[in-house]
Amino acid sequence: MIFFLIINAIFLRFNFLSFFEPMDSGGFQALAYRLLEHQKPYVDFLYHSGPVFPLTMALFMTLFGFGKAAIFAHLLFTSSAYILFTYWIAKKFLPPAFVFFILLVTTVSFHWFYPFPNFGTDALLWSLIGVWFLLRAEPFKNPSSAFVHHFGCALSGVLACFTKYNLGLPFVLFFFIVSFFSSFRPAALLGFLLGMFLTVFLLRIFLIPDFHAFLFGNLLPYTITQSNRIADILKPQTLMIHAYFPVLLVTLFYIFPHTKQFLKLTVLLTLSTLGAIIFFSTNSAHFFSNVPLLLGFILICQTYGSDQNSEMRTGLRQFKYGLAALFVLGISVMAYFSAFTLALLKDYHRQNTYKLQTEPLKGWSSPSSWGPALDHLVPLIRQQIPKTDSMAVLTEMEILYPLTGHKSFKGLPLNFFMPHLERSEKTQSDIRNAIILNPPDWIITENRHYPLFPFNVIVHITGLDNFLLQNYRTVHTFGYYVVLKKINHQI
Numbered sequence: 096m097i098f099f100l101i102i103n104a105i106f107l108r109f110n111f112l113s114f115f116e117p118m119d120s121g122g123f124q125a126l127a128y129r130l131l132e133h134q135k136p137y138v139d140f141l142y143h144s145g146p147v148f149p150l151t152m153a154l155f156m157t158l159f160g161f162g163k164a165a166i167f168a169h170l171l172f173t174s175s176a177y178i179l180f181t182y183w184i185a186k187k188f189l190p191p192a193f194v195f196f197i198l199l200v201t202t203v204s205f206h207w208f209y210p211f212p213n214f215g216t217d218a219l220l221w222s223l224i225g226v227w228f229l230l231r232a233e234p235f236k237n238p239s240s241a242f243v244h245h246f247g248c249a250l251s252g253v254l255a256c257f258t259k260y261n262l263g264l265p266f267v268l269f270f271f272i273v274s275f276f277s278s279f280r281p282a283a284l285l286g287f288l289l290g291m292f293l294t295v296f297l298l299r300i301f302l303i304p305d306f307h308a309f310l311f312g313n314l315l316p317y318t319i320t321q322s323n324r325i326a327d328i329l330k331p332q333t334l335m336i337h338a339y340f341p342v343l344l345v346t347l348f349y350i351f352p353h354t355k356q357f358l359k360l361t362v363l364l365t366l367s368t369l370g371a372i373i374f375f376s377t378n379s380a381h382f383f384s385n386v387p388l389l390l391g392f393i394l395i396c397q398t399y400g401s402d403q404n405s406e407m408r409t410g411l412r413q414f415k416y417g418l419a420a421l422f423v424l425g426i427s428v429m430a431y432f433s434a435f436t437l438a439l440l441k442d443y444h445r446q447n448t449y450k451l452q453t454e455p456l457k458g459w460s461s462p463s464s465w466g467p468a469l470d471h472l473v474p475l476i477r478q479q480i481p482k483t484d485s486m487a488v489l490t491e492m493e494i495l496y497p498l499t500g501h502k503s504f505k506g507l508p509l510n511f512f513m514p515h516l517e518r519s520e521k522t523q524s525d526i527r528n529a530i531i532l533n534p535p536d537w538i539i540t541e542n543r544h545y546p547l548f549p550f551n552v553i554v555h556i557t558g559l560d561n562f563l564l565q566n567y568r569t570v571h572t573f574g575y576y577v578v579l580k581k582i583n584h585q586i
Contacts, residue, residue, distance in 0.1 A: 395417045
């Protein structure tokens with residue numbers, strides 16, 4: 096286990112600076128910066144997911160400062176914790192060689208292809224912790240043990256849900272269903288329901304200042320525009336991805352005579368597989384959940400162990416066939432992510448040819464299309480735009496707020512995710528009203544996406560083009576980027 100933690104840390108240390116792009120790399124840090132400014136999520140800014148991830152980002156930023164150290168610490172913590180919890184689950188049920196193999200697949204396939212903190216990987220960690228709670232003391236010896244562990248399972252599931260709801264919500268439902276199969280069902284259900292409602296209550300009180308704005312102003316408008324992804328769930332190629340469905344079929348085939356004996360584990364494997372497929376289908380970054388493969392190995396090993404003590408023996412040969420099939424599937428997953436990671440790192444080095452010079456991001460590789468602009472705009476804003484003046488960034492370079500020390504402009508989204516913005520009239524209206532009702536003194540925008548107009552497509556889609564033409568003038572340009580100053584504004 097220590098070997099994999101070290102290898103993972105070394106790999107991430109030498110590769111996490113390989114790409115820095117404005118939407119995720121910059122946007123997530125700008126999101127945490129808004130919380131540190133004491134802005135209220137879903138009220139002061141638009142954000143389409145739960146509050147746990149930005150709070151986690153803000154926590155690491157508080158501990159390690161804004162910049163590379165906080166990002167690496169968060170990245171290392173999440174990936175190391177995923178390896179640790181995988182190890183703690185596997186060592187309870189599997190021989191050392193199988194534990195080694197599971198850790199190998201997990202390490203290579205989890206965060207290496209995307210070496211930057213993400214709410215998807217954080218949500219996967221919380222869901223894995225939920226599985227750990229379910230299996231840590233299995234079989235439960237008494238009702239109090241079932242109560243405590245199902246309470247912890249519910250807490251982890253809710254945190255996964257309020258990190259990335261398209262992963263966490265299915266897992267909360269599935270964990271609840273699994274609770275019905277506990278040997279101490281009343282205690283398990285009571286623990287789960289209490290843990291779920293208490294966690295939701297605390298998150299509502301401390302992290303969601305306006306539940307109506309959270310649900311109807313942020314979450315649902317975004318979800319509606321992404322509903323086309325749901326149709327991908329039942330596509331044959333989706334079922335085969337990351338070997339989720341093949342692992343389920345292989346495992347069920349080899350344990351079929353014993354499904355009743357291991358009903359709780361079988362239900363957990365089936366539902367976890369469905370949850371992983373849903374997450375893959377509804378997420379833009381296709382992160383890997385190791386839970387189906389891990390549970391597949393556990394179930395086959397548990398079945399063989401019980402078989403050896405019964406009159407109904409499937410035999411060592413069938414046992415080996417099942418494990419061999421899972422090994423092949425695990426190797427295929429690892430091979431896929433190894434090739435995918437190498438290809439992405441090659442693309443990162445080819446596309447991100449510019450090294451940022453602005454502290455505390457100095458040394459990060461970025462695209463030449465915006466890296467030089469960032470290094471140019473930061474000192475310009477620091478020198479020419481007083482911090483007492485309001486500034487709105489109408490482009491994907493929200494990282495300018497923390498880099499220049501300016502207050503983040505309220506009423507704007509985490510990032511201008513075009514597939515959502517183009518379809519959501521409400522989000523367009525929210526952005527338009529934020530600018531028109533409280534015109535900022537300065538606006539940073541760009542013009543590369545809409546060459547027939549002096550501003551970018553964000554401005555055009557939100558219906559702000561005429562307003563900016565009438566009320567602002569261009570005072571500086573660099574490449575695609577434009578600095579606008581409100582007419583008659585005096586510094």
